[in-house]
Amino acid sequence: MRIIPKSLWLIGGASIALAGIIAAGCYVNGRATSPSGPHARPAGDDGPTAARPIRVGDDVRVGAWNIEWLGTPGSRSGPARGRAQEPNDLAAYIVAARVDILGLEEIASDDADGPWTSSIVSQTLRQVSRETGGQWRHQLYPAHSGRNQVCGVAWDASRVAAVGDPVLITKTRRDSSQGKPLWSRPAVGQLFSAGPGLSDFLVVVCHNKSDYGGSFAVHRGEEADLFLSELPAANGDPDILLIGDMNCQSSSEPLVQRFIAAGFVNLNHEDIPTHVRYGALDRAFAPANQPEFAARHFEVCSTAFLGDRNLTHEDFKVRFSDHFMVLTTIRIMADDD
Template identity: 25%
Template sequence: MQFFSSPRLALGALIGLSAAFSPLAYGQTVTTIPIIQGKGDATTMAGQLVTVEGVVTGDFQWREQLSGFFIQDVKGDGDPATSDGIFVHVNARSKADGIDVKVGDRVKVTGEVAEFDNETQIAQVAAIDILGQEKLPAPVALTLPLATGSSFENVEGMLVTFPQKLTVSNNYELDTYGSLGVSLDRLFVPTNLKALGEKSEDEALRSFILDDGSDAKDPEATPYLDANGSRRTGSSVSGIIGILSYGHKSYRVHPTTAPVFEETNPRPVAPAAVGGTLKVGAANVLNYFTSFQDANPRARGAKNAEEFARQSAKVIAELRGLDADVLGIMEVQNNGNEAIGDIVTKLNAAYGTETYAYINDDPQAIGTDLIKVALIYKIAAVTPRGNPVVKKDAAFERYPLAQTFVSKANGAVFTVVVNHFKSKSPGRETVDIDKGEGAFTQRRISQAKSLLEFVNSLKQSTGDPDVLAIGDLNSYAEESPILALREGGLSHLNLLVPTADRFSYVFGGRSGSLDHAVATPELAKQVTGFAEWHINADEPVFMEYGKLTAENFKANPYRASDHDPLLVGLNLTP
């Protein structure tokens, strides 16, 4: 990243161009920047030819930057409702293209007032005159959250600073556009904290985009990385000083000095301790397919064997790190026991002994979806009792799978049900549409009710009341499907952790739990702990196996999937 840099023309050429395109030749009266900006969201002077004067506060003239620079009225108008700054867009269509300015230059610019992507700017520049040098105005200090009913519009184009330590909340576009979402603290999906319809905080008052002074896609060097080549959500940033602008539907700051990051959310080496004598885990393994997209157009996972080697290495590192006695797995290829067998074989190789076995489900009964759920268990810890049971209900795309186990330590009996509810993606859905909890909410409610029936039937068929249902329920913690499970008498184990730590997924810069564990009241009394191991959701997408190259790949668990795995501790009594 470069701050305050642009190619300088030779002094003689600069003077010649400056004189040739001097606005004085146009006889324009200087219009102040605050008058152009006005007090509304958009200027009322669009299309008018004006001459403005100000000091260059931000220089982003390179084509791979912003093709322009920011100027600010030296004195301003003293009205906090109007901005003193504005962007000057200079490109190959501008008559003044090629006239170079630098930060601290006092300039006059003649051009046309425009609203581009909801940002007021001077475009179609006809003349730039460098008048001398000027001390930069002090950055306007801003604090989050903004006052209710306000926005950043009154400082659009101005030099600003944020004295607070802020939180990285969105890293999705870091490698593609060099930008991060930052906020006062971690942003949560509203329905992860409150039921639909309850008032939630206005994110626009709490956040903005930390950009990199460029609109270029796929920058050669990704900015803001940590020592691991990543940038986790939840890390902190301070010392933000730059120009506040608007673009791509968001207010954003283009830094003029390098911001300072602090690793306040480092990579967790292991899951939080959950206690107990047995541990049950759940992990979405992000389309673990043993057939590859290059040869099978229906495959959803790795493109080829090379990618699959990276994917499986990360998944195995994740599952070994969980070290669960019983483990539910979602998004494994539905190809009999081939894919789940591959996981178990590689996991045992990592342990150096035959540690795990898989539950041998009936391929004819598990359903026809391309992916399925699966169960594996530690041979030394538990013994399966009876056959696995599949809930064959048309409400499900992927049937729930249940298995009863007996603890080898004390003979205690318990049943685990692994689930994967319908996703929130709307597709072509026109009936069960998104009404605040994602598409297919009614389908997921039906699945939750069917799961309740399944749990109750398992209590009867096994003669034991200890049932634990786990998995990717594609519903946030206070959404209707989860509420249905709680209202149906199951204990929601995710609620055992503080709200600030209650998430397994990050989407659009908002965190929330899509992966859950619910238990019958009898089993809930024997739960010793619950944890979500935050190794995946906080990591940027470009850390996934399909984005990494052989040179920067590491066989660690970080970003093994897009979901964080969970872990439950149990202290069972016979």
């Protein structure tokens, strides 16, 4: 895929420049998994393991996690209200998921380590890097709705390279037929490369409108329509992954059906629950005909992680989030574009 990135985009009338795993814990299409693959730590080895370069045939693990109001604990709900998440807890969960790239949602940007960054995310990723031998970085994306509930992406720079600047996809600002702003958290993609001559792919982190205050399935369907109308053309090679909290409990929802009709595969077609209470809100969509995505792999990092640590759903809600991480894999091949 060839995408021309732009270093600036216009949001709210202002140009904003963007600055620049190890234990089992996941459900795979309804089944528990065990640790395996290039990141797996040998039994009894508690020290960091330097990540090796990616080769043809390896899988890159791409996740997304809505970390409930991270950095704004007073906005959290129920038993978690006022409870700030601890970086060590968050790092343990990310390490357990063995991800190479992680979409971030509901993050407060405090610019601690440069424009559009989070001090809590930075602390968390430093711990992940220490434990895995990786080189984790992150960036957050501006939102129309303020700085306390934004999306972004984190990645292990020892495994993949971010290419260019983030690409704003949903540029048009308008309300839906239900009277609410479409894409108040704009859909933004980041191009990643597995290395010279290897696959590159665009990861788009999505956080669509929830049903808080009403039923907004029609609104989300219109968000899908806007996204698809503004998605950069890929000239027949659309190596694009859409992943995140799409707030769709059912695969029958308009957003899901719009993406399927456009040639994407609904990887959470089994509607595996991704929320501690409200079902299959988090999803991933991959191109139907691209060989890098042929495995159609989907995981929810929940059951084994909770069981291994003797955590209840309420424990997870209080210490971590009301959402579990979801992830998929991309098989690395020789670059065909």
